[in-house]
Amino acid sequence: MTSVTGVSVTEARRPQNRAPSRDRRRRAPDHAAWFLVLPALIPILVLSVGPLLYGILLAFTDSQSGRTAPTQWIGGLNFRDLLHDTLFWESFRIGLVWAVGVTVPQFLLALGLALLLNQDLRMRWLARALAIVPWAMPEVVVGIMWRIVYNPDAGILNETLHDLGLGNGRDWLSSLTTALPAVIVVGVWAGMPQTTVALLAGLQNTPRELHEAAAVDGAGAWRRFRTVTWPALRPVALAITALNLIWNFNSFALVYVLTNGGPGGRTRLPMLFAYEEAFRYGQFGYAAAMGCVMVAVISVLLAVFLVGRLRGGDDA
Amino acid sequence: MRASTGARVGQYIALLAYLVFLAFPLLWLISTAFKSPRELGSLHPTWIPRHPTLANFRQAFDEQPLLHAALNSLLAALGAALIAVVIATPMAWVMARRRTLLARAATGWVVVSQAFPFVLVIIPLFLVLKNLRLIDSLAGLVLVYVVWSLPFALWMLVGYVRAVPPELEEAAAVDGAGKLRTLVSVTAPLLAPGIVATALFAFVTAWNEFFFALVLLKTPEKQTLPVVLTHFIGAEGVADLGPLAAAAFLATLPSLVVFSLIQRRLTGGMLTGAVKS
Numbered sequence: 001m002t003s004v005t006g007v008s009v010t011e012a013r014r015p016q017n018r019a020p021s022r023d024r025r026r027r028a029p030d031h032a033a034w035f036l037v038l039p040a041l042i043p044i045l046v047l048s049v050g051p052l053l054y055g056i057l058l059a060f061t062d063s064q065s066g067r068t069a070p071t072q073w074i075g076g077l078n079f080r081d082l083l084h085d086t087l088f089w090e091s092f093r094i095g096l097v098w099a100v101g102v103t104v105p106q107f108l109l110a111l112g113l114a115l116l117l118n119q120d121l122r123m124r125w126l127a128r129a130l131a132i133v134p135w136a137m138p139e140v141v142v143g144i145m146w147r148i149v150y151n152p153d154a155g156i157l158n159e160t161l162h163d164l165g166l167g168n169g170r171d172w173l174s175s176l177t178t179a180l181p182a183v184i185v186v187g188v189w190a191g192m193p194q195t196t197v198a199l200l201a202g203l204q205n206t207p208r209e210l211h212e213a214a215a216v217d218g219a220g221a222w223r224r225f226r227t228v229t230w231p232a233l234r235p236v237a238l239a240i241t242a243l244n245l246i247w248n249f250n251s252f253a254l255v256y257v258l259t260n261g262g263p264g265g266r267t268r269l270p271m272l273f274a275y276e277e278a279f280r281y282g283q284f285g286y287a288a289a290m291g292c293v294m295v296a297v298i299s300v301l302l303a304v305f306l307v308g309r310l311r312g313g314d315d316a
Numbered sequence: 317m318r319a320s321t322g323a324r325v326g327q328y329i330a331l332l333a334y335l336v337f338l339a340f341p342l343l344w345l346i347s348t349a350f351k352s353p354r355e356l357g358s359l360h361p362t363w364i365p366r367h368p369t370l371a372n373f374r375q376a377f378d379e380q381p382l383l384h385a386a387l388n389s390l391l392a393a394l395g396a397a398l399i400a401v402v403i404a405t406p407m408a409w410v411m412a413r414r415r416t417l418l419a420r421a422a423t424g425w426v427v428v429s430q431a432f433p434f435v436l437v438i439i440p441l442f443l444v445l446k447n448l449r450l451i452d453s454l455a456g457l458v459l460v461y462v463v464w465s466l467p468f469a470l471w472m473l474v475g476y477v478r479a480v481p482p483e484l485e486e487a488a489a490v491d492g493a494g495k496l497r498t499l500v501s502v503t504a505p506l507l508a509p510g511i512v513a514t515a516l517f518a519f520v521t522a523w524n525e526f527f528f529a530l531v532l533l534k535t536p537e538k539q540t541l542p543v544v545l546t547h548f549i550g551a552e553g554v555a556d557l558g559p560l561a562a563a564a565f566l567a568t569l570p571s572l573v574v575f576s577l578i579q580r581r582l583t584g585g586m587l588t589g590a591v592k593s
Binding site: 032034036037039040041043044046047049051052054055056058109116119122123124126127129131134135136137138140141144146148149151153154155156159189192243247252253256257270271275278279287288290291292294298299302 | 323327328330331332334335337338339340341342344345348356357358359360361363402403404406407409410414416418419422425429430431434435436437438439440441443444459460462463466470495496520523524526527530531541542545546548549557560561564565567568571572574575576579
């Protein structure tokens with residue numbers, strides 16, 4: 001409706017300056033650009049860039065929720081405390097194990113599925129449809145669903161293991177040794193679609209003729225993969241892996257629903273830790289400092305990863 | 317290119333393994349949702365409910381304000397999707413067509429915003445919204461969702477704008493149409509399918525979102541579906557599996573429908589995104 005009025009207004013006004021001068025034409029677009037960008041730019045600045053900078057400032061204060069005394073600038077004190085906070089570093093370590101533990105198998109499985117879906121197979125449509133489902137599901141529902149699968153009494157996992165004669169199963173999410181691997185499996189399941197779709201898109205960009213030429217030259221499947229498929233796929237693979245590492249390191253909802261960080265903090269990802277610190281204990285400044293450390297470490301790791309991969313790729 | 321029979325068999329076995337891995341949690345969720353309490357308590361659970369029942373669904377609605385929560389989710393997701401595309405489309409056009417500093421900065425922001433952890437944003441955001449008196453309100457949540465869905469919306473839309481040949485716009489300009497006129501009557505109709513796909517994607521993202529809703533909404537009557545779902549899981553982690561499965565199953569249906577509508581466009585969007593980046 002607004003667009004209709006927009007047209008009529010411009011139509012009524014336009015004829016007067018039908019032939020804008022050269023000067024006008026060059027200057028006008030910039031105004032137009034600002035006019036077009038502003039509706040999105042203001043919310044971005046107020047609700048994204050602003051809070052981000054504010055968050056960095058908060059990390060240097062003793063800001064707490066519900067405190068009557070004014071918030072004070074305390075310099076690097078939060079960071080000094082954080083350095084000695086063994087619980088935080090433990091959650092950081094868990095976060096890294098989780099991020100790598102999810103990203104690597106996810107990538108390998110997604111690559112396999114993408115290669116299969118790229119073939120002319122009969123059940124392809126079903127696999128394609130199923131591969132999209134985890135992507136569409138709310139993370140909370142994915143968590144709930146797997147809780148039901150893992151349920152020690154009424155879950156299908158233990159029942160299947162029992163039927164296969166693999167013992168009586170256990171309470172996967174509550175056991176100290178199995179909780180982290182169990183949530184990692186869920187992470188792999190939940191994130192496979194995006195990775196598969198991205199890799200499939202990459203595969204469909206590889207020219208078919210190259211494959212055929214390589215096959216005619218007598219190259220086996222593995223050789224064709226190494227010499228034709230992988231080089232074409234590498235940029236997509238690198239990008240999606242880097243993004244997956246970050247997304248997984250920052251994930252929250254899935255593990256919140258599955259274990260809420262338990263048992264005994266074995267699955268307490270950094271985000272869960274910071275969430276509790278901020279919204280259960282009200283330590284805003286301290287939690288903001290955690291956020292800063294997370295961003296810093298992620299950036300460094302990612303830089304190392306990308307530089308390493310880009311270099312290593314040349315002679316591979 | 318033909319694969320040997322052996323390779324073919326191997327491929328089908330692998331595909332079957334994938335199908336099982338992808339499908340079994342889903343099938344189990346659905347099966348649990350339709351089981352009677354008695355069957356849920358049985359020591360050896362079965363795949364197919366012997367006496368399928370809708371009792372779990374009724375109980376789920378009795379236990380938690382699901383309908384109300386779904387309405388909240390619907391409002392938040394619709395609001396976020398509409399506002400997001402209305403403000404993102406013009407900006408995406410600028411980013412696709414201009415090489416100004418502004419356009420480049422926006423592209424940089426889209427990339428960077430994928431990386432920062434929400435903790436660093438949520439605390440200040442919480443304080444900002446508190447000062448604006450938008451805590452514990454759907455309006456505040458919608459604002460957050462708009463900004464949160466913007467990076468991907470912009471990314472998708474920039475791809476769609478690039479697919480519209482600039483010559484069409486230039487031709488309209490030569491014919492004497494103004495900038496706005498050109499955008500509205502030439503570019504927008506061609507972009508329409510892309511805009512719809514982007515809006516639907518923003519809708520699903522907001523419908524599924526949990527973290528911001530958990531932090532920002534305190535009053536039970538204002539909470540969205542994902543937050544209310546977690547109330548089914550008691551403090552000690554003990555849950556009534558039947559109603560839990562039923563509610564979870566219902567909460568997924570809207571996203572599944574929307575996703576199946578845009579799936580093709582989404583893969584197409586990712587394809588162009590992957591090639592261009």
